[in-house]
Amino acid sequence: MRTELPAASTASGPGVEDVLGLIRAGGGRITSTRRVLLEVLLGSDEHRTAEQLAALVQARLPEVHLSTIYRNLEELQRMGVLVHTHFGHGPATYQPAVGAHGHFVCDVCAATVEIPPELVASLADGALASSGFVVEPGHFAIGGRCAHCARA
Amino acid sequence: MRTELPAASTASGPGVEDVLGLIRAGGGRITSTRRVLLEVLLGSDEHRTAEQLAALVQARLPEVHLSTIYRNLEELQRMGVLVHTHFGHGPATYQPAVGAHGHFVCDVCAATVEIPPELVASLADGALASSGFVVEPGHFAIGGRCAHCARA
DNA sequence: GTGCTTGCAAACGTTTTGCAGACTC
DNA sequence: GAGTCTGCAAAACGTTTGCAAGCAC
Numbered sequence: 001m002r003t004e005l006p007a008a009s010t011a012s013g014p015g016v017e018d019v020l021g022l023i024r025a026g027g028g029r030i031t032s033t034r035r036v037l038l039e040v041l042l043g044s045d046e047h048r049t050a051e052q053l054a055a056l057v058q059a060r061l062p063e064v065h066l067s068t069i070y071r072n073l074e075e076l077q078r079m080g081v082l083v084h085t086h087f088g089h090g091p092a093t094y095q096p097a098v099g100a101h102g103h104f105v106c107d108v109c110a111a112t113v114e115i116p117p118e119l120v121a122s123l124a125d126g127a128l129a130s131s132g133f134v135v136e137p138g139h140f141a142i143g144g145r146c147a148h149c150a151r152a
Numbered sequence: 153m154r155t156e157l158p159a160a161s162t163a164s165g166p167g168v169e170d171v172l173g174l175i176r177a178g179g180g181r182i183t184s185t186r187r188v189l190l191e192v193l194l195g196s197d198e199h200r201t202a203e204q205l206a207a208l209v210q211a212r213l214p215e216v217h218l219s220t221i222y223r224n225l226e227e228l229q230r231m232g233v234l235v236h237t238h239f240g241h242g243p244a245t246y247q248p249a250v251g252a253h254g255h256f257v258c259d260v261c262a263a264t265v266e267i268p269p270e271l272v273a274s275l276a277d278g279a280l281a282s283s284g285f286v287v288e289p290g291h292f293a294i295g296g297r298c299a300h301c302a303r304a
Numbered sequence: 305g306t307g308c309t310t311g312c313a314a315a316c317g318t319t320t321t322g323c324a325g326a327c328t329c
Numbered sequence: 330g331a332g333t334c335t336g337c338a339a340a341a342c343g344t345t346t347g348c349a350a351g352c353a354c
Contacts, residue, residue: 024329071334123294126271135295135296140238140295145285145286202343220310220311222344242343243343
C-alpha cells in the first residue's frame with residue numbers, strides 16, 4: 001500500500017493485526033473484507049488462486065467481489081506481505097511472503113515439488129557471480145517432468 | 153504434427169524445407185502460410201510473440217489470421233521444431249527449439265539474461281538427484297533483478 | 305474428391321478498469 | 330466531511346474453438 005513491512009517481523013511472519021496496523025499507518029482503512037482476506041491468507045502456507053481466496057472470503061462475507069480480492073492482493077503484494085507464483089498456464093497463486101520458496105512443476109501432470117534450498121542457493125550464487133543477477137525464485141515455477149512422468 | 157523431428161538434424165537446426173518435408177511426410181499440406189511462417193521463425197533465434205510473428209507473416213501474406221498462426225505454432229511445437237517461453241506477465245514467446253536456453257528476466261525492467269549453461273546443468277543435476285525431477289529450463293524464465301536494477 | 309487448412313467470429317479464463325455509492329476515520 | 334474502499338459491469342488481454350469455405354494432394 002503506502003508502507004513497507006519492517007524487516008524486523010518475526011520469522012513466522014506478521015499476523016493479521018500487524019498487517020492491519022501497517023495498512024492503517026499508511027492511511028488505509030480497515031474493512032471487514034481486508035480482515036477476513038488476511039485471516040484466510042496468513043492462516044496457511046498454501047498456494048491459492050484469487051478465485052479460491054474469493055470463495056474462502058465469501059464463505060464469511062458473501063457480498064465480496066472478485067475484483068475487490070484482486071485489488072487487495074495487489075496492495076498486499078506491494079506491502080511485501082504476499083507473493084504470487086505462476087505455475088504453468090493456469091491462474092497465478094498467492095501465498096504469504098514469509099517462507100516463499102522455488103518450485104518445480106511437472107509439465108505433464110502439474111505436480112509441484114519444492115526446490116531444495118541449497119539448490120536455490122547455488123543457482124542464486126552462480127547467477128550473481130556470472131551476471132550480477134539477483135534471483136527471486138518464488139515468482140516463476142521451473143518446468144520439467146516429475147520423477148513419475150519422466151519415467152513414462 | 154504427426155511426426156517427430158529425427159535426432160539426426162544438424163546442430164544449427166532444420167531448415168525450412170526439412171520441416172516442410174516432415175509436415176508432408178505426416179500427411180500435412182504445404183501452404184504458403186506455413187512456408188512463410190517457417191522462414192520467419194527459423195531465420196532468427198529471437199524470441200517473438202505470436203502477434204509479432206503474425207505481423208511478420210502478414211508483411212508478405214496480408215490475409216493470414218492470428219488464429220492460423222497459433223494453430224501452426226502449436227503444431228510446430230508438437231513436432232519439436234519450436235519451443236515457447238513465458239517471460240513475466242506478457243504473452244508467450246516462440247523460438248526455434250535448437251539453441252533453446254534458460255533465461256533470467258528482470259522483474260523491474262524486463263531485461264533478459266541467458267542463464268550460463270553450466271548453471272542450468274548444475275540445477276538440473278541437483279533436481280534429478282534430490283527429487284528425480286527432470287528440469288526443462290526453457291519453458292519458464294526465472295525472475296529476479298538484473299545487475300542494474302538490483303543496485304538501485 | 306477427400307480431407308486438411310484457413311478466415312472469420314465468437315468464446316474463453318484471468319485480470320484490470322471506470323464509475324457511483326458506501327464506508328472508515 | 331474527506332477521502333478511501335467497494336460492488337458491479339464492462340473491457341482488456343492472450344489464446345482457443347466452431348464452423349463453413351477453400352485449397353493441397
